[in-house]
Amino acid sequence: MCVCVCPRAGLPSPVRPICDPRVLDRFIMEARDTETALRGCKAGCGVTGTFVVPLTNVDFVVWETKDTEEQALEVQSGMSLFGQALGAVRESVSRVAVQILIDNNKSNIHSLGQVLRSLHIQDLPLPPAPAVGDLVTRKVSSLSELLHVHTNFLRGKVRLLLTNAPACQQNST
Amino acid sequence: MTNDNLNKLLVFCVLFCAQKTSIVHGAQALETKVALLLHAEPENPKCFAEGMSDLTCFWEEDEERTGSADQYSFIYTYQNENSSECSITALPAAGGKRLYFCRLSQTQLFVPLDIRVFRDDLLIHNRSLFIELVFLLDPPANLTLTSTGTQGQLKASWLPPSLKYMGDSMMYEVSYAMAGSHIGKVEEVQASSELILRGLQSGTKYKVRIRVKLDGISYSGYWSAWTDPVLMETMPGDLDPLIVSLSLIISLVLTLLSLLVLMSHRRFLLKKIWPIIPTPESKFQGLFKVYGGDFQEWLGHSTGGLWLRPAYFYSEEFPAPLEVLSEVSLGPALPSSALPPKASEALGEEDEDEKLKRVDSALEGWRETPQEHWPMDQLRAIHQHPAPWTQSSLLESHDAYVTLNAQNHSGEELLDDILEETLPLQVLFASGRTSSESRSDLGSFQQSSGLGRLSSQSSFEYPNHTWPPKGPGYTYMAVADSGVSMDYSPMSSSKIDDIGKGVIYTNEYKNEIPAHRRPIGTPIPFAF
Numbered sequence: 001m002c003v004c005v006c007p008r009a010g011l012p013s014p015v016r017p018i019c020d021p022r023v024l025d026r027f028i029m030e031a032r033d034t035e036t037a038l039r040g041c042k043a044g045c046g047v048t049g050t051f052v053v054p055l056t057n058v059d060f061v062v063w064e065t066k067d068t069e070e071q072a073l074e075v076q077s078g079m080s081l082f083g084q085a086l087g088a089v090r091e092s093v094s095r096v097a098v099q100i101l102i103d104n105n106k107s108n109i110h111s112l113g114q115v116l117r118s119l120h121i122q123d124l125p126l127p128p129a130p131a132v133g134d135l136v137t138r139k140v141s142s143l144s145e146l147l148h149v150h151t152n153f154l155r156g157k158v159r160l161l162l163t164n165a166p167a168c169q170q171n172s173t
Numbered sequence: 174m175t176n177d178n179l180n181k182l183l184v185f186c187v188l189f190c191a192q193k194t195s196i197v198h199g200a201q202a203l204e205t206k207v208a209l210l211l212h213a214e215p216e217n218p219k220c221f222a223e224g225m226s227d228l229t230c231f232w233e234e235d236e237e238r239t240g241s242a243d244q245y246s247f248i249y250t251y252q253n254e255n256s257s258e259c260s261i262t263a264l265p266a267a268g269g270k271r272l273y274f275c276r277l278s279q280t281q282l283f284v285p286l287d288i289r290v291f292r293d294d295l296l297i298h299n300r301s302l303f304i305e306l307v308f309l310l311d312p313p314a315n316l317t318l319t320s321t322g323t324q325g326q327l328k329a330s331w332l333p334p335s336l337k338y339m340g341d342s343m344m345y346e347v348s349y350a351m352a353g354s355h356i357g358k359v360e361e362v363q364a365s366s367e368l369i370l371r372g373l374q375s376g377t378k379y380k381v382r383i384r385v386k387l388d389g390i391s392y393s394g395y396w397s398a399w400t401d402p403v404l405m406e407t408m409p410g411d412l413d414p415l416i417v418s419l420s421l422i423i424s425l426v427l428t429l430l431s432l433l434v435l436m437s438h439r440r441f442l443l444k445k446i447w448p449i450i451p452t453p454e455s456k457f458q459g460l461f462k463v464y465g466g467d468f469q470e471w472l473g474h475s476t477g478g479l480w481l482r483p484a485y486f487y488s489e490e491f492p493a494p495l496e497v498l499s500e501v502s503l504g505p506a507l508p509s510s511a512l513p514p515k516a517s518e519a520l521g522e523e524d525e526d527e528k529l530k531r532v533d534s535a536l537e538g539w540r541e542t543p544q545e546h547w548p549m550d551q552l553r554a555i556h557q558h559p560a561p562w563t564q565s566s567l568l569e570s571h572d573a574y575v576t577l578n579a580q581n582h583s584g585e586e587l588l589d590d591i592l593e594e595t596l597p598l599q600v601l602f603a604s605g606r607t608s609s610e611s612r613s614d615l616g617s618f619q620q621s622s623g624l625g626r627l628s629s630q631s632s633f634e635y636p637n638h639t640w641p642p643k644g645p646g647y648t649y650m651a652v653a654d655s656g657v658s659m660d661y662s663p664m665s666s667s668k669i670d671d672i673g674k675g676v677i678y679t680n681e682y683k684n685e686i687p688a689h690r691r692p693i694g695t696p697i698p699f700a701f
Contacts, residue, residue, distance in 0.1 A: 021341045025390045057251060057284035060225040060337075138253055155305070155391045156283025163338055 018118045019168035021159070027108045028154045034101045035147035047092050047143040051085035054078030054137055056152035058160065068166060072121045074136070075161045076113075081137065082150050083109050089143055105150070112158065119165040205398050206309050207231065207272065213395050217298045218247075218275070218290055221309035221395065225337060228277040228304050230259075230288065232297075236269035246291040247275040252284045280304050308387050308394030310334045313345065316383055318405035324375050327405060330367040331383055340364065344388045346396070352378040352404055363388060375410025 038045055054077065063071070083106065090102045140146050162168070210219040211233065220230040230247065234240075247259040259275035266272045280286075282305040290298035313331035321328050333343055341364045349370050350357025357380075362368045373379060380402045387394050435442065454461055457471065464471040 028390055055253070055284075057281040059279065059281050061279065152283045152303075159391050160338060163341070 016118065017120070017165070017167040018115045019162075019165070021163060023115060024112070024154065024159055024162055027112060028151065028159070030108060031105060031147065031151045031154055034105055035144065035151050037101060038098065038147060039144050041098070041143065044143050045093055045095065045098050047089050049088070049092075050139045050141045051088065051146050052081055052137050053085060053140050053146060053149045054081050054153060054157075056149055056156050058156045063157075063160060068121075068161075068164075071157070071161050072116065075157050076116065076121075077136070078153055078157065079109055079112060082153065085146055086150075089146065105147075112154075115162065119162065119167040121161075121165065202311060209395065209398060210309065216300055218288060218300060220288070220300075220302060220304075221307050222280070222304050223309065223311070225339075226278065226280050228280050228286075228307075229274065230276075231272050231274045232290065233266060234271050234273065236271075239269075239271040240292070242273060244293050245273055246294075248289045248291070249277070250287040250289075251281050252286075305391065306393040308339075308392055310336070310343075310385050310387070310394065310397045312397045312400045313383050313385050314400075316381065316400045316403050318379075318381055318403050320405075320408055321369060322408075324408050324410055325371065325373045327370045327373060327379060327381070327407060328367060329370060329381050329383065329403075331400075333366050334385060339387065339392055342388050342390065342392050343385055345383055345385050347381065347383050348399070349373075349379050349381040352380050373407050375407055378404055378406040380404050 054074070066074075086102055086106050086109070090099060090106070093099055093102065140149060206221060206223075210221060210231075218230040218232040220228055222228050242261045242263040245261045247261055248256050249259060250256040259277060262274045262276075264272045264274065283303065285301055286304060288298070288300045288302070289296060311334055313333060315330075315332045317330050319328045319330070320326075327349075329347055329349075331345075333340060333345075336343075344361060344363045345365070345368070347360045347362065347368050347370070348357055349360075351374070360368060360370070370379070370381070381404075382399045382402045384397045384399050386396045452461075457468075459474075460466060460468065460471045464474070
């Protein structure tokens with residue numbers, strides 16, 4: 001699913017907050033299906049090299065101590081890292097079926113950004129590229145692990161952010 | 174001071190009791206969950222999360238392998254992190270087994286967790302899991318059944334487990350069945366705290382229970398234990414509109430069919446319920462309409478019709494055939510048995526008044542002798558002293574006599590069971606006219622009756638008193654005519670002595686129309 005918002009010239013049109021959890025749930029399921037489909041890919045589907053990915057672990061006690069902005073920054077930086085990694089994978093694979101799956105996941109990442117904007121979560125300046133040993137990132141060396149981390153990131157931090165977004169809390173009350 | 178101490182003591186007791194209650198309740202819940210996982214999870218250690226930041230793992234050891242908790246070590250490692258160790262608690266289990274528990278109070282989700290269990294530095298269990306995928310929640314609380322106001326429905330509502338961030342990820346399974354029945358239905362509902370059960374029977378008690386599980390997209394786990402069943406009776410059922418309408422239609426159809434049958438048999442029913450009173454009007458045309466019921470007048474105007482309608486005389490029963498014998502004078506007159514000459518003279522052509530007088534006198538003499546035996550005596554005398562009939566004084570009288578004998582006419586149908594009553598009386602009596610007259614009032618006829626069995630002869634056919642003798646077994650009937658009434662006595666020529674012994678079919682015949690068949694108020698017609 002692709003959520004497209006076409007801003008008019010001059011003034012941005014107000015976007016209704018997308019609070020339906022089923023939107024993100026579909027992104028999560030498609031990421032899981034991609035992970036399952038490419039798990040048995042021989043020789044990593046021809047993908048080589050390492051990829052920097054965000055950490056996916058969530059300690060609720062610690063998470064709740066963070067404010068929405070900090071949570072949003074963590075989510076947006078992570079989504080950015082995944083976008084870069086999937087782009088590099090798309091260029092290295094030759095099989096059309098694999099390319100289609102990778103393109104779908106990239107599209108979902110882009111749509112997820114639109115959902116965050118609908119929740120009034122502004123695009124924040126991304127932190128500089130994480131260095132090796134950063135506590136917020138780690139490296140993976142295979143396509144299957146990359147996709148696995150991607151799924152966990154969506155199920156965890158992204159979902160927590162969207163579920164507890166202030167814009168959605170106002171709608172439910 | 175004392176009051177403060179008492180207050181403190183009271184608060185301590187309340188807290189202790191509450192904690193004890195919760196501990197007891199918690200223990201029971203733990204025992205239930207352990208039993209569930211022992212059945213549902215094949216891997217060891219078996220782990221489950223009850224909330225957002227806890228994890229409980231346990232394994233079971235047989236009696237022979239059991240040891241102290243110190244012998245075991247539980248090592249867990251999150252991805253990209255250092256390993257940590259969890260303290261182990263041992264609890265007794267059924268069958269002499271033991272359960273060893275490890276409980277983490279701070280966890281990380283959405284990241285792989287590696288678990289290793291050692292017993293005396295020997296790795297006995299190794300498992301990697303995601304904590305957000307092993308949730309085992311408590312059953313929903315406050316399950317309540319209410320009526321929706323609609324027949325065949327119940328509304329089930331409950332409180333979901335109080336887990337933050339997971340309300341929209343919970344799915345529920347509602348099981349309902351009639352009370353006392355083991356066969357029920359199950360319905361699933363997601364991200365909701367109520368469900369309307371439809372299609373239930375009216376006026377029936379239902380048993381409902383519910384359990385919860387995470388939907389498996391972001392979070393997953395095991396089905397919780399069932400809640401305690403809640404019972405409620407559905408609304409009593411009203412008449413189903415479909416049943417009511419079908420009943421009305423069927424009633425209408427049956428009513429129409431009944432009316433149809435009644436209308437098609439209305440004449441029959443009218444005859445049965447209101448039978449038509451028969452009137453003789455059809456037999457007496459003009460009697461009521463023209464003559465106002467005056468039968469004599471009607472007779473006077475329709476005499477010819479009577480003669481032309483001999484069937485008039487033949488009502489339901491036909492008079493019995495008979496043989497009329499004249500008065501018999503056996504040689505020397507038998508004064509005691511002689512037919513009163515006056516009676517015979519009454520048959521002559523005399524005025525009616527004189528006839529009546531003679532009849533009266535004849536009747537007087539008549540009554541002196543038993544009427545039923547007079548002709549028999551006469552004939553008995555004849556039999557004893559047989560004399561030609563032609564010479565006997567039998568024929569001295571001018572009385573008429575008629576004989577009827579059975580004849581078989583060829584070509585005609587024989588009727589074996591002819592009774593005398595069924596034969597028409599076709600004998601008319603003469604009034605003692607002389608034999609010179611060629612015409613006999615008797616209306617002699619030689620031919621047999623229409624039934625072909627009987628013939629008749631009149632005395633006037635034998636003007637010379639040559640009454641031919643009849644064969645043996647021939648049945649005669651003596652007739653005594655007093656001018657007012659005629660009496661008949663059956664007899665047989667050959668069996669005169671055996672009249673009392675023989676079988677002679679006799680009928681009490683009176684030449685008059687029976688009273689019950691006689692129209693009321695009408696004179697009795699006679700034909701001469």
